[in-house]
Amino acid sequence: MxxxxxxxxxxxxxxxxxxxxxxxxxxxxxxxxxxxxxxxxxxxxxxxxxxxxxxxxxxxxxxxxxxxxxxxxxxxxxxxxxxxxxxxxxxxxxxxxxxxxxxxxxxxxxxxxxxxxxxxxxxxxxxxxxxxxxxxxxxxxxxxxxxxxxxxxxxxxxxxxxxxxxxxxxxxxxxxxxxxxxxxxxxxxxxxxxxxxxxxxxxxxxxxxxxxxxxxxxxxxxxxxxxxxxxxxxxxxxxxxxxxxxxxxxxxxxxxxxxxRDATVAFEAFKAGQIDFRTENVARNWSTGYDFPAVRRELVKRDTIRHELPTGMQAFVVNLRRPMFADARVREALVNLFDFEWLNANIFFGLYARTNSYFSNSELASSGLPEGREKEILEGFRGRVPESVFTTEFRLPTTDGSGNNRDGLRRALELMRQAGWTVRDRRLVNAQGQRFEFEILLNGATFERIALPYVQWLARLGIEARVRTVDPAQYQVRTDAFDYDMTIDVLGQSLSPGNEQRDYFTCARAREQGSQNVAGICDPAIDELVELVIAAPDRQELIHRTRALDRVLLHHHYVIPNWHLRAFWVAYWxxxxxxxxxxxxxxxxxxxxxxxxxxxxxxxxxxxxx
Structure with missing residues (x-):
């Protein structure tokens, strides 16, 4: 993606x-x-x-x-x-x-x-x-x-x-x-x-x-x-x-x-020997899709190759340029309706880990409550960042994986009520009677099996979400023009983040078509935190400043975090x-x-x- x-x-x-x-x-x-x-x-x-x-x-x-x-x-x-x-x-x-x-x-x-x-x-x-x-x-x-x-x-x-x-x-x-x-x-x-x-x-x-x-x-x-x-x-x-x-x-x-044109057809071409090598990113395929004659005859090999790369953030990303997503309580409600544990148990064969940071799988990820130098940095932004940054450890909601996410539904409903949305005739509407509805834009069928269950979970709260799948060329044009309500994106990170954070998170890039600020984030405090990261004088200070940025981003609930894998899955003739x-x-x-x-x-x- x-x-x-x-x-x-x-x-x-x-x-x-x-x-x-x-x-x-x-x-x-x-x-x-x-x-x-x-x-x-x-x-x-x-x-x-x-x-x-x-x-x-x-x-x-x-x-x-x-x-x-x-x-x-x-x-x-x-x-x-x-x-x-x-x-x-x-x-x-x-x-x-x-x-x-x-x-x-x-x-x-x-x-x-x-x-x-x-x-x-x-x-x-x-x-x-x-x-x-x-x-x-x-x-x-x-x-x-x-x-x-x-x-x-x-x-x-x-x-x-x-x-x-x-x-x-x-x-x-x-x-x-x-x-x-x-x-x-x-x-x-x-x-x-x-x-x-x-x-x-x-x-x-x-x-x-x-x-x-x-x-x-x-x-x-x-x-x-x-x-x-x-x-x-x-x-x-x-x-x-x-x-x-x-x-x-x-x-x-x-x-x-x-x-x-289609990932399924591409997989069939690999199985037929028309393609020599593929990296697999679908857990279902990795678990069940490689039982074909060439594998059984050991003509096709599979391997899990471990790496030490930061895994960054893959997520459902809301477009803040749409007024319906302006309230952080609305965005947090959408997070609570996403049932990762059910997906991991029923679709991913338990192979993935939940992503809890924009800098996951690295020492740059925030955790617990801020303390020491990180807290000192954040104190300079008190009143300009969510107060929960100082008082509440960021934790994504978890479920028992049964598919019955009642606690998440209750939390989401209360957050939506606080933001001015109520359920009438099984529809979530605002004071003007306008329904809460949006489109999830995808660039291929692979993520439909993730987006469609999410659509069903949203419907339980009266939200009407639709999945729109387009080809990669159309997807590129639409995302470059910020023509979407929600999409799935990957914010890749390195072990030493810097200038690219401007393209991800700053006001200037939120307005510039073709930028990587997919969410449309525009917050002066985040702009300043990004500049602090870029200007970090040494490694230890970079870690503190990046954790502070990470923590503020997480508490704004700009994304519904997905999952990550700490290895490459590869198959080859x-x-x-x-x-x-x-x-x-x-x-x-x-x-x-x-x-x-x-x-x-x-x-x-x-x-x-x-």
Whole structure:
């Protein structure tokens, strides 16, 4: 359900040689980290979790849902194809084994001044576009300005504290910052995927396009059928093929994405051998859907791969731009009517845990009552945040799982009465006799089995809710325009939250179409808390400030929290080799897996016998 990729985020910047602020002059380094010293030296041979001798070759077929009409994923217009991040390189590369740590890639060196009011990147001499032309600092400047001017609103909020970007030489680019308080900004800019200025000249960056774009990454777009499929081909003379950040990765000769309108049809294609690998996110499928001949013959493997990622917040999200949801008591009533325990017992096979925080599965999650430094921070907002923040531990209501949620119904009815709603003739109405009714917008049938029981529970209180399922393209258009009453969204989080919180929770983004402020949250106190998180001077202060933000968000009841899983569920045809372990903060597929020729031959022969 996630609508667009997120970047890492964080707090105070440390370089491989120590804190920039502690140095007499600028720090020149091969890596940046927000949580401590990077663990790998400049000359590390390869990522610790990859097989540097992994063979190259073979093709992998993957699933995509919906359709596409553009190869420009950076703008609001159009529906972008999947997999396009493989076409471009970034200045730095995120380590999947370290939290909020990035290593030099396009850039050979990173330089952080002592005052932390900027960052410079020096490009490697070898960096090239697929047409053979060198990647230059001018490309970096052009990319930054194009994205900030014409790209999704996310870029403008994420880079709001950049005042200037300058190409100081063909290989050196410098970004200057508004102040030294945005301590993650250098790392954020390292994530910039650089685009070719010379290729885009004469083309309108603000428009969707179905022309094969020029890139610099490990793959190029080889062929496509608009809306139905696309194939990426590994670049044999890729400039970074022997670089430590790429050795042992990008092992498939081709990655093919096949589009399906429906997730059920996509699953059937996997079972038939048309798709090679899938991540499963439906508990029912995981528990009962993999009893088919290829599994019984051990041609298809399943695995549960544990991870240490924060799980963020998946939830039913109300649109505060709709007056009916303006009262927090109404929103809390909707929370009380949601019976997670029944869902977990009857639909999820008991596999999920309830999400109680916007920063779940991390030390950043609030709990209990505020105390110590967190309470001190919140005291500065007393009278501007719910009083329950100080007096009541946030706990989601629980049931016995029987489906008879009488306590929740009573609490919800009382909250609705306090907010001016009463039940007349089995309908919940306000003083003007207007019925409480709304639509739940979904982008696929998978969540209908969750939304429909919720509709029934709402009906017990006289609320008329309707489920509207649209295709992913329609869903993107409607959510970008905030054209919904309620929907399901995922607010992904990292171990070091920062600038992306502006896009999630602030007034400025509540008004800007295409932002990730799905709920439409606009509260000056929350705006200030977000800025405190971004400006946290050290890790411990970041934890206190994030917990304070989390607690205030929870007590406003903006969302009906769903659930999370602390592992990846994966299923695949047994044609792959894989490293001995996965990275701590990622799946490792498709980057570090490879096609095993012997297994592929055996699978091919066995498929003919099915």
């Amino acid at each position: 996630k609508r667009r990729p997120l970047f890492a985020a964080g707090f105070g910047l440390l370089a491989a040689t120590g804190r920039a602020s502690a140095q007499a002059g600028p720090v020149r380094t091969h890596a940046l980290s927000l949580l401590g010293e990077p663990s790998l030296p400049r000359d590390f041979p390869h990522w610790p979790w990859v097989n540097p001798e992994a063979p190259k070759g073979g093709e992998v077929a993957l699933t995509a849902l919906g359709s596409f009409d553009s190869f420009n994923p950076f703008i609001l217009r159009g529906t972008s194809a999947v997999g396009l991040s493989n076409l471009y390189d970034s200045l730095l590369v995120q380590s999947a084994d370290e939290a909020s740590t990035e290593y030099a890639h396009l850039a050979e060196w990173v330089e952080v001044p002592a005052d932390r009011r900027g960052v410079s990147f020096e490009l490697r001499e070898a960096v090239r576009w697929h047409d053979g032309r060198p990647i230059t600092a001018e490309d970096v400047v052009w990319t930054f300005e194009a994205l900030r001017t014409h790209g999704r609103p996310f870029y403008r909020s994420y880079w709001a504290d950049v005042t200037e970007v300058v190409a100081e030489s063909p290989r050196r680019v410098t970004f200057r910052f508004r102040n030294d308080e945005n301590r993650e900004l250098a790392l954020i800019l390292g994530q910039l995927q650089v685009l070719p200025k010379h290729w885009w000249e004469g083309r309108d960056f603000a428009r969707p396009l179905l022309e094969v774009p020029l890139g610099s990454g490990p793959y190029r777009l080889e062929r496509f059928e608009a809306g139905r499929s696309l194939t990426l081909r590994r670049v044999e003379d890729y400039w970074a093929r022997d670089l430590n950040t790429r050795r042992g990765t990008n092992n498939f000769d081709a990655i093919r994405f096949e589009y399906f 047994d044609k792959f080799g894989r490293p001995e372990r996965s990275p701590r903060y990622g799946l490792g597929f498709p980057d570090s897996w490879w096609v095993d020729p012997a297994r592929e031959r055996a699978i091919g022969e066995a498929r003919r016998g099915l």
